[in-house]
Amino acid sequence: MKLTGAQIVWEVLKREGVEVVFGYPGGANLPIYDAMLDYPVHHVLVRHEQGAAHMADAYARVSGKVGVAMATSGPGATNLTTGIATAMMDSSPTVFITGQVVSRFIGFDAFQETDVTGITLPITKHNYLVTRVEDVGPALREAFYIARSGRPGPVLVDIAKDAQQNSTEWQYDPAPLKLRGYRPQRHPLGRQVEQALELIAQARKPLILAGQGVLLSNAMRELQEFAERAQIPVAMTLLGIGGFPANHPLNLGMMGMHGEAWVNHAIQEADLLLAFGMRFDDRVTGNLKTYAPHARKIHIDIDPAEINKNVRVDVGIVGDLRETLQTLLEQLPALDHAAWLEYINEMKGESAVRDIQYLPPDGHLYAAHVIHDLWRFTGGDAIITTDVGQHQMWAAQYYRVEKPFQWITSGGLGTMGFGLPAAIGAKFARPDAEVWAIVGDGGFQMTAAELSTATQEGIKVNVAVINNGYLGMVRQWQEFFYERRYAATPMRSPDFVKLAEAHGLTGLRVERREDVLPALEAARDAEGTVVVDFRVEQEDSVYPMVPAGADLHNMIRRPVRTAIVETGQDEL
Amino acid sequence: MAHTLVVLVEDKPGVLNRVASLFRRRAFNIESLTVGHTEQPGLSRMTIVVEGDDFAIERLTAYLYKLVNVVQVEDLTHTQSVVRDLALIKVQAPPESRTQIMQVVDVFRGRVVDVTNQSLIVELTGDVEKIDGFVDVLRPFGIIEMVRTGVVAMERGSTPLYLPLNGNGQTHPHPETISEN
Numbered sequence: 001m002k003l004t005g006a007q008i009v010w011e012v013l014k015r016e017g018v019e020v021v022f023g024y025p026g027g028a029n030l031p032i033y034d035a036m037l038d039y040p041v042h043h044v045l046v047r048h049e050q051g052a053a054h055m056a057d058a059y060a061r062v063s064g065k066v067g068v069a070m071a072t073s074g075p076g077a078t079n080l081t082t083g084i085a086t087a088m089m090d091s092s093p094t095v096f097i098t099g100q101v102v103s104r105f106i107g108f109d110a111f112q113e114t115d116v117t118g119i120t121l122p123i124t125k126h127n128y129l130v131t132r133v134e135d136v137g138p139a140l141r142e143a144f145y146i147a148r149s150g151r152p153g154p155v156l157v158d159i160a161k162d163a164q165q166n167s168t169e170w171q172y173d174p175a176p177l178k179l180r181g182y183r184p185q186r187h188p189l190g191r192q193v194e195q196a197l198e199l200i201a202q203a204r205k206p207l208i209l210a211g212q213g214v215l216l217s218n219a220m221r222e223l224q225e226f227a228e229r230a231q232i233p234v235a236m237t238l239l240g241i242g243g244f245p246a247n248h249p250l251n252l253g254m255m256g257m258h259g260e261a262w263v264n265h266a267i268q269e270a271d272l273l274l275a276f277g278m279r280f281d282d283r284v285t286g287n288l289k290t291y292a293p294h295a296r297k298i299h300i301d302i303d304p305a306e307i308n309k310n311v312r313v314d315v316g317i318v319g320d321l322r323e324t325l326q327t328l329l330e331q332l333p334a335l336d337h338a339a340w341l342e343y344i345n346e347m348k349g350e351s352a353v354r355d356i357q358y359l360p361p362d363g364h365l366y367a368a369h370v371i372h373d374l375w376r377f378t379g380g381d382a383i384i385t386t387d388v389g390q391h392q393m394w395a396a397q398y399y400r401v402e403k404p405f406q407w408i409t410s411g412g413l414g415t416m417g418f419g420l421p422a423a424i425g426a427k428f429a430r431p432d433a434e435v436w437a438i439v440g441d442g443g444f445q446m447t448a449a450e451l452s453t454a455t456q457e458g459i460k461v462n463v464a465v466i467n468n469g470y471l472g473m474v475r476q477w478q479e480f481f482y483e484r485r486y487a488a489t490p491m492r493s494p495d496f497v498k499l500a501e502a503h504g505l506t507g508l509r510v511e512r513r514e515d516v517l518p519a520l521e522a523a524r525d526a527e528g529t530v531v532v533d534f535r536v537e538q539e540d541s542v543y544p545m546v547p548a549g550a551d552l553h554n555m556i557r558r559p560v561r562t563a564i565v566e567t568g569q570d571e572l
Numbered sequence: 573m574a575h576t577l578v579v580l581v582e583d584k585p586g587v588l589n590r591v592a593s594l595f596r597r598r599a600f601n602i603e604s605l606t607v608g609h610t611e612q613p614g615l616s617r618m619t620i621v622v623e624g625d626d627f628a629i630e631r632l633t634a635y636l637y638k639l640v641n642v643v644q645v646e647d648l649t650h651t652q653s654v655v656r657d658l659a660l661i662k663v664q665a666p667p668e669s670r671t672q673i674m675q676v677v678d679v680f681r682g683r684v685v686d687v688t689n690q691s692l693i694v695e696l697t698g699d700v701e702k703i704d705g706f707v708d709v710l711r712p713f714g715i716i717e718m719v720r721t722g723v724v725a726m727e728r729g730s731t732p733l734y735l736p737l738n739g740n741g742q743t744h745p746h747p748e749t750i751s752e753n
C-alpha cells in the first residue's frame with residue numbers, strides 16, 4: 001500500500017489504539033494535520049503546546065494508554081518541552097510528534113527550525129529525527145513500544161516535512177519489536193527474592209514505601225494482599241497516592257517533606273523498608289545521611305539505574321513490581337506486627353489533635369477546609385488533578401484517594417500550570433468521571449488559557465482555585481527561611497469569576513466555610529466547565545514540613561493553631 | 573581512579589551525542605573517548621576513560637544502559653586487557669640532534685613517518701605510560717605539535733566481548749538484570 005509519511009503517522013496511531021490527540025498545527029506539521037481528517041481520531045486544539053503535553057500526560061496516567069501530543073517545529077516544539085520534562089520525571093507513557101523543516105534545510109537555520117531532538121535529548125526516554133518517509137512507520141512503532149514498556153516515559157518523534165509528504169510502500173508489521181539495546185527486565189531474580197523474604201521474616205518494624213510503580217505496573221491488588229498478609233503498614237509517595245486505599249487501616253498516608261509526622265517517624269524508626277516502585281527522591285528522604293538509620297532496605301524497581309542511586313540498599317530487585325510481588329506472595333507467610341502498628345497508631349493520635357479539621361471554626365476559610373469538604377462532597381471518588389505548591393500538598397493531605405488513577409499531579413518536575421490541562425486530559429480518558437482541578441492562583445494563571453479549550457470541546461471539568469493572593473509555597477519558604485521578606489510573591493489576579501464568564505463558563509466565588517458545599521453543588525450542577533474562586537486565608541502554611549535537606553524526623557510541626565490563638569485560648 | 577569502559581552502541585546518528593550528553597548531565601568527566609567500527613555490522617565501539625571510584629562507575633554503567641542505543645557496557649579496568657594509545661609527534665630535528673632522536677624512537681619502537689630538513693613526525697603506539705615517557709624524552713628536543721588518539725582497549729583471551737542474541741533475547745545484561753527464570 002503506497003502511503004504518504006503523514007498517512008503512515010495516522011495508520012500507526014490507529015493501530016496503537018490512539019483515539020484522542022492533543023496538539024497544535026503549524027507550517028511544518030501541516031501534512032500530518034491534513035491527513036488527520038481521513039482518520040477516526042479526535043483532535044483537541046489546545047491554546048499553548050505545553051497544555052497539549054500535560055493533557056497527553058494526564059490522559060496516559062488516567063487511562064493507562066499512551067498519551068499523544070503533537071506540535072509544529074521551532075516554537076511549537078519548544079513550547080512542548082516543559083510538558084515533556086514533566087512526563088519524563090513522572091514516568092508517564094507519552095509520544096510526542098513534532099514537525100521539522102524540510103530535510104534539506106535542516107542545519108541551515110531555516111524558518112521555525114530548532115534542533116528538537118537535541119533539545120529534548122535529556123528530557124525524553126528516547127527520541128527520533130526522521131528525515132526519510134521509509135523511517136516514519138518504524139520510528140513511530142518503536143516510540144510507542146519504548147514509551148509504554150519498562151519504566152514508561154516520553155518519546156519524541158521529529159518528522160521532517162518532506163518525510164511527511166513523500167510516499168512509500170508501507171505495511172503494518174505486527175511482529176513484536178526487538179531492539180538490540182533495549183530489553184526491560186520484568187522477571188525478578190530468584191536469589192534476590194529469597195534474600196528479600198529472609199529480611200522480611202526477621203523484621204519487627206517493617207514499612208512499605210509505595211511509589212508510582214504500584215500504579216504503573218497495576219500492582220494494587222498484590223500490594224494490598226502483601227500488606228495484609230504480612231501486616232506491614234504502607235506509606236505512600238506523592239505519586240503513589242491511589243495505589244493503596246486511603247481508608248485502609250494499614251495506610252499511613254504520605255511520606256516526605258509534607259508527610260504526616262507519624263509517617264516520617266515510622267520511617268526513621270523502622271528496621272526494614274520495602275521500597276516498591278519508588279525512587280527515594282530528596283523530597284521523600286530529607287538528609288540522606290540520617291535517613292532511616294535503623295532500617296535494612298529492599299528496593300524493587302523496573303529501572304536498574306534506580307537501585308542504589310540515592311539510597312544504598314541491602315536487596316535490590318529489578319523487575320516489574322506486579323510480577324515481583326506475585327513471586328514474593330508465593331512464599332510470603334502470614335506475619336504479625338501488632339506492637340509496631342500500635343506504636344504508630346499512638347503517634348497518629350498525638351498528631352491528630354493538631355489537625356485543623358479538629359479545631360473549632362474561627363470564621364476564616366482555610367484551604368484545608370475547602371479540600372476536606374471537596375473530598376466529602378465527592379465521596380473521594382473524583383479524579384483530582386493539581387498544580388504545584390501549597391494547594392497540592394493540602395490536596396495530598398486532605399483529599400483521601402481510595403482508587404487508583406484518580407490522583408494526577410506533577411511530582412518530580414513540580415510543574416506549575418499542570419492542573420487545568422491535566423484535568424482536561426483526564427476528562428478525555430474518563431468522560432464519565434467527575435474531574436476537579438485543584439489549583440493555586442499562581443499556577444492557574446500559567447495555563448488558564450486552556451479554559452478556552454474546555455469551552456471549545458464542550459467538556460466539563462471543575463476548577464477549584466485555592467486563591468490566597470500569594471505564590472503560597474514560596475511565600476511560606478520566605479516566612480520560614482527568609483525572615484518574611486516577601487520578594488515577588490504577592491500576586492494580584494484577575495477576577496476569576498469574570499474570567500470564567502468571558503469563556504462562556506460558570507464562575508463562582510466562596511469566602512466563607514459555610515458557602516463551600518453549596519458552591520460545590522452548584523459547580524456540579526452547572527453545565528460545562530466551572531471555576532470556583534476560593535478566597536482562602538492568605539498567610540497559611542503547609543505543615544508538617546521537613547526543611548529541604550534536613551533530617552526527616554526534624555519536622556516543623558503544626559503549631560497550636562492560629563484559630564485557637566485568635567479565640568483567646570492560648571493555653572490550649 | 574581512571575576506569576576504562578568499552579561501550580558497544582548501535583551505529584545510528586546522534587549516538588555519540590547521547591553518550592556525551594549523559595556524561596555531562598550526570599557530571600562525569602571524560603578523559604578520553606574513541607569511537608570506531610567493530611566486527612559486528614551496525615555496532616560501534618566506544619572506549620571511554622573516565623575518572624571515578626567503583627561506585628561511581630557502577631552508577632555510570634547503569635545510566636549508560638538506560639540509553640536505548642547502548643547495547644553493552646564493560647569495565648576493562650580490572651581485567652587482563654590490551655590498552656593502546658597512538659601518538660603522532662612532530663619534533664624539531666635539525667641535523668645535529670637528528671641521530672639522537674632516531675635512537676630514542678628506536679628504543680621506544682616508534683616509526684618515523686615524515687621527514688623534513690628541520691623536523692620529523694614520529695608515530696608511536698603503546699599504553700598510556702609508554703607514550704607519556706616517550707613525550708618526556710622528546711620534549712627537550714622541541715615538540716612542535718602532538719596529537720594522541722585516546723586509548724582503545726580489548727580484553728585478552730579468546731572470548732568475544734559481544735555475544736549475539738540467544739534464545740531468550742538476552743545478550744550481556746546489566747548484572748542487576750540477569751534473570752534466572
